[in-house]
Amino acid sequence: xxxxxxxxxxxxxxxxxxxxxxxxxxxxxxxxxxxxxxxxxxxxxxxxxxxxxxxxxxxxxxxxxxxxxxxxxxxxxxxxxxxxxxxxxxxxxxxxxxxxxxxxxxxxxxxxxxxxxxxxxxxxxxxxxxxxxxxxxxxxxxxxxxxxxxxxxxxxxxxxxxxxxxxxxxxxxxxxxxxxxxxxxxxxxxxxxxxxxxxxxxxxxxxxxxxxxxxxxxxxxxxxxxxxxxxxxxxxxxxxxxxxxxxxxxxxxxxxxxxxxxxxxxxxxxxxxxxxxxxxxxxxxxxxxxxxxxxxxxxxxxxxxxxxxxxxxxxxxxxxxxxxxxxxxxxxxxxxxxxxxxxxxxxxxxxxxxxxxxxxxxxxxxxxxxxxxxxxxxxxxxxxxxxxxxxxxxxxxxxxxxxxxxxxxxxxxxxxxxxxxxxxxxxxxxxxxxxxxxxxxxxxxxxxxxxxxxxxxxxxxx
Ligand SMILES: [Zn+2]
Ligand SMILES: [Zn+2]
Ligand SMILES: [Zn+2]
Numbered sequence: 145x146x147x148x149x150x151x152x153x154x155x156x157x158x159x160x161x162x163x164x165x166x167x168x169x170x171x172x173x174x175x176x177x178x179x180x181x182x183x184x185x186x187x188x189x190x191x192x193x194x195x196x197x198x199x200x201x202x203x204x205x206x207x208x209x210x211x212x213x214x215x216x217x218x219x220x221x222x223x224x225x226x227x228x229x230x231x232x233x234x235x236x237x238x239x240x241x242x243x244x245x246x247x248x249x250x251x252x253x254x255x256x257x258x259x260x261x262x263x264x265x266x267x268x269x270x271x272x273x274x275x276x277x278x279x280x281x282x283x284x285x286x287x288x289x290x291x292x293x294x295x296x297x298x299x300x301x302x303x304x305x306x307x308x309x310x311x312x313x314x315x316x317x318x319x320x321x322x323x324x325x326x327x328x329x330x331x332x333x334x335x336x337x338x339x340x341x342x343x344x345x346x347x348x349x350x351x352x353x354x355x356x357x358x359x360x361x362x363x364x365x366x367x368x369x370x371x372x373x374x375x376x377x378x379x380x381x382x383x384x385x386x387x388x389x390x391x392x393x394x395x396x397x398x399x400x401x402x403x404x405x406x407x408x409x410x411x412x413x414x415x416x417x418x419x420x421x422x423x424x425x426x427x428x429x430x431x432x433x434x435x436x437x438x439x440x441x442x443x444x445x446x447x448x449x450x451x452x453x454x455x456x457x458x459x460x461x462x463x464x465x466x467x468x469x470x471x472x473x474x475x476x477x478x479x480x481x482x483x484x485x486x487x488x489x490x491x492x493x494x495x496x497x498x499x500x501x502x503x504x505x506x507x508x509x510x511x512x513x514x515x516x517x518x519x520x521x522x523x524x525x526x527x528x529x530x531x532x533x534x535x536x537x538x539x540x541x542x543x544x545x546x547x548x549x550x551x552x553x554x555x556x557x558x559x560x561x562x563x564x565x566x567x568x569x570x571x572x573x574x575x576x577x578x579x580x581x582x583x584x585x586x587x588x589x590x591x592x593x594x595x596x597x598x599x600x601x602x603x604x605x606x
Pocket of ligand 3: 464
């Protein structure tokens with residue numbers, strides 16, 4: 145059971161190790177240096193990370209973490225509130241028609257009321273809050289698109305593992321924990337997260353499926369907003385075996401989610417927009433035969449120079465996979481950099497094992513944001529050198545088992561621009577998906593060349 149410091153997990157109520165500065169597992173693993181001081185200005189400036197803080201605090205000022213539902217020290221209830229983009233302390237709602245079992249954010253007694261997600265009490269162990277109405281009020285508009293009683297993160301789950309099968313509850317918890325981290329980051333980045341309940345055709349849905357005796361093997365993949373994951377990927381021994389067999393340096397649930405959601409956002413933010421031409425210039429022409437590309441990859445392996453051009457060997461398969469792999473990388477970088485900054489991790493005295501990147505490595509070095517993006521990438525290089533040394537100190541595999549090629553830096557900047565410019569209000573030149581006709585896709589035979597095609601499992605995301 146992964147436990148965070150100073151607090152209790154939503155699912156089990158077990159007390160975690162109370163040593164305040166001990167490195168935690170999982171959620172806490174990205175916080176090798178935990179400091180009560182404000183983030184070190186040096187690295188913070190250097191990273192210029194694109195999202196928001198991962199350091200949350202209880203009303204008693206102690207640090208709390210993404211999956212906590214109660215402060216271990218003062219027993220204040222905690223929950224994830226979307227408007228606050230983080231875990232916040234809660235107080236029972238009082239007065240003003242407050243319903244039973246509802247909460248307000250601590251210190252804001254007249255503010256919005258929330259109740260716990262239905263999955264707080266299931267093996268999913270959800271600590272997210274659902275907007276609730278006071279007596280006599282209409283249901284708040286931000287419950288649109290939610291399954292009744294469920295938070296947004298749980299509302300995008302369409303199929304869960306069969307809980308009558310022993311062990312599946314534990315797998316489901318791991319899947320949902322990783323998915324909540326994914327969704328919280330997407331929200332922080334300002335990316336649209338639209339459930340199937342809000343958009344029955346293009347909305348997001350996750351199916352966590354298990355292999356059945358005699359049935360087809362469940363493929364991990366994305367199709368038209370539906371992300372399928374083989375639930376056995378949540379079994380550490382199975383996933384590690386596949387990782388070793390496929391010679392992948394990195395294979396995690398979160399990595400799968402970040403890769404597959406990349407396909408979803410390509411459909412939404414790139415394919416039907418002005419970005420498609422730049423995409424093709426950087427990543428290649430996605431109209432190339434996808435099935436043939438996969439087959440070539442499996443039969444012949446990656447091109448010999450893949451490491452100079454792609455973030456992973458699988459990215460060399462096809463432009464769609466290069467996009468999804470690079471997109472996942474961007475999310476890895478942004479979340480880890482944010483977490484490091486949030487906790488004041490300082491990597492400025494690192495002895496580098498690789499050169500830093502320059503403006504010449506960027507796709508658009510003249511972009512007004514280019515300098516801070518370059519700082520972000522170089523800060524990442526510094527940070528991962530430290531994190532890898534920390535891992536080696538514990539005899540663990542490298543924290544970041546990649547070498548980022550120069551060619552990937554331009555692609556990452558492209559993704560950064562797609563992400564930042566799609567936000568409402570700061571994207572004057574962005575053509576939104578709804579504003580233009582979709583490009584004709586007749587070159588693609590439905591079901592054979594689509595990126596939505598479930599991917600053969602062993603080569604799925606990294
Ligand atoms: Zn507390
Ligand atoms: Zn939930
Ligand atoms: Zn893929």
